[in-house]
Amino acid sequence: MHRRAAALAVPLTVIALTVSSCGNIPEEWRTPAFLQMNGDQLDSRLPAVEGDVGEEPKVVFPDIEPPEEELSGVVNQGPGEEELVRADDLVVANVAQFQWTGPGEGEPVEGQSSYETGAPDLIRMEEMPEQISSVLVNQAVGSRAVYVFPPLTQEEQDQAEAMGQEPQVGASVLVVDVVDRFGMGSVVPGEQTSDGGDGLPTVVQEGHSEPVIEVPEGDAPTDLEISPLIEGTGEEVQEGQQVIVQYTGVRWEADENGEHPSFDSTWTRGGAPFDTTIGAGSVIQGWDEGIVGQKVGSRLLLVVPGDMAYGESEEEAMGAPAGTLVFVVDVLGAFDNPPPAEPEEGASEGAGEEAPADEEASEEEAE
Structure with a gap:
C-alpha cells in the first residue's frame, strides 16, 4: 500500500x-x-x-x-x-x-x-x-x-x-x-561487415552469443580506436541521450595464463541490456567519445586507452581494470533524457561517474 x-x-x-x-x-x-x-x-x-x-x-x-x-x-x-x-x-x-x-x-x-x-x-x-x-x-x-x-x-x-x-x-x-x-540477449540486426583486425582485436559473434574477442600481440594503440563491425541504419546517438546497449569488455594486457577474459559483460547477467546516459560523464570517457555520433543499430569495437578508461587512481582505489580496455558494444537504442530538474535553493550540485563495467563500482562512484 x-x-x-x-x-x-x-x-x-x-x-x-x-x-x-x-x-x-x-x-x-x-x-x-x-x-x-x-x-x-x-x-x-x-x-x-x-x-x-x-x-x-x-x-x-x-x-x-x-x-x-x-x-x-x-x-x-x-x-x-x-x-x-x-x-x-x-x-x-x-x-x-x-x-x-x-x-x-x-x-x-x-x-x-x-x-x-x-x-x-x-x-x-x-x-x-x-x-x-x-x-x-x-x-x-x-x-x-x-x-x-x-x-x-x-x-x-x-x-x-x-x-x-x-x-x-x-x-x-x-x-x-x-x-x-529490448529482451534478454537482444543484439543489433545484420551481419558483421568487419571483424576488426589490422592491428586491432578481432571479434567473432554468432547469433545471440557473447562475442569472442581475440587481442593481437604487441603494444596497444595510444589513441581511442572506434571500428564499426556492423553499421547501423538508425539515428545518430546524441550527447545526453539514454542509450541501451549490450557489451563485453576485456583488457588488452593478457592475464597470467596469457588469456583475455571479460572483466565485465551484460552476458554474465543473462544478456540483460544495460542503459545509461551517454556523453555526460556518467561512463568512462572512451564510451562517451566512442558512442556519441554512432548510429543506432551499430556494433562497435572500442579500444580505449587507460587515460580514457579508469585511470590509475580509480584502478588503485576501486579495483577497476587497468590499462587499455577493449569493448564490443551493440547500440540497441537511444532516447532523449528529460530536461534536468532545477536545483532547489541552497542545494549543492554534484556528479559521480558510472562505470560501464562493474555495477558495484558504479554505485560507489556515484556516492
Whole structure:
C-alpha cells in the first residue's frame, strides 16, 4: 500500500522491486505462455482515452466517483504479435499521469507526462509491481494501457505530508504507451561487415552469443580506436541521450595464463541490456567519445586507452581494470533524457561517474 502512495509521486521508472536474475535465452527461442489477443471486456469504470498511441493522450473521466479499488486494462492493442512484451524486458514507454477528482472531472498532473518532456521512461519489467507488469506482459509494442489507483487513504496522505509532498486529491490515472522493448540477449540486426583486425582485436559473434574477442600481440594503440563491425541504419546517438546497449569488455594486457577474459559483460547477467546516459560523464570517457555520433543499430569495437578508461587512481582505489580496455558494444537504442530538474535553493550540485563495467563500482562512484 505504501509503495503505491510513494510511487505515484514520482515517474513510473522509480517503482522498483528486487531484481531477480534470469538465464540467457535467445529471443527467437522464446514462446509466450499465452497471448492476450482479445482479452476480457474493459471495465466500464475505466476512463476513456482519446488520441492515437504515440500522441499525447486525452482522458475523458466517467460521470462517477473515483473507484475505491485498482482498475486496469489495455485500451489499444499493438499491431503485431512478433514484438510482445516479456516479463524480463526493458520496455521503452511514454507515461502520462492524471488526477481524477470527481464525477466527470479530472486533469493532467503537471510535469508527469513524458510526452511533455519528449523523454520516454525506461521500465525494467522485473522491477515493476505485479499490478503494473501483469497488464503489459504479452502485449505488443504499440499498445496502450490505462491504470486507475484509488484515492489515498488518510494514512497515505499523512505519509505524503511527512515526506514534504502535497497529497493528491482523488484517484490517480496512468496512461502507458509501449514504444519499444529490448529482451534478454537482444543484439543489433545484420551481419558483421568487419571483424576488426589490422592491428586491432578481432571479434567473432554468432547469433545471440557473447562475442569472442581475440587481442593481437604487441603494444596497444595510444589513441581511442572506434571500428564499426556492423553499421547501423538508425539515428545518430546524441550527447545526453539514454542509450541501451549490450557489451563485453576485456583488457588488452593478457592475464597470467596469457588469456583475455571479460572483466565485465551484460552476458554474465543473462544478456540483460544495460542503459545509461551517454556523453555526460556518467561512463568512462572512451564510451562517451566512442558512442556519441554512432548510429543506432551499430556494433562497435572500442579500444580505449587507460587515460580514457579508469585511470590509475580509480584502478588503485576501486579495483577497476587497468590499462587499455577493449569493448564490443551493440547500440540497441537511444532516447532523449528529460530536461534536468532545477536545483532547489541552497542545494549543492554534484556528479559521480558510472562505470560501464562493474555495477558495484558504479554505485560507489556515484556516492
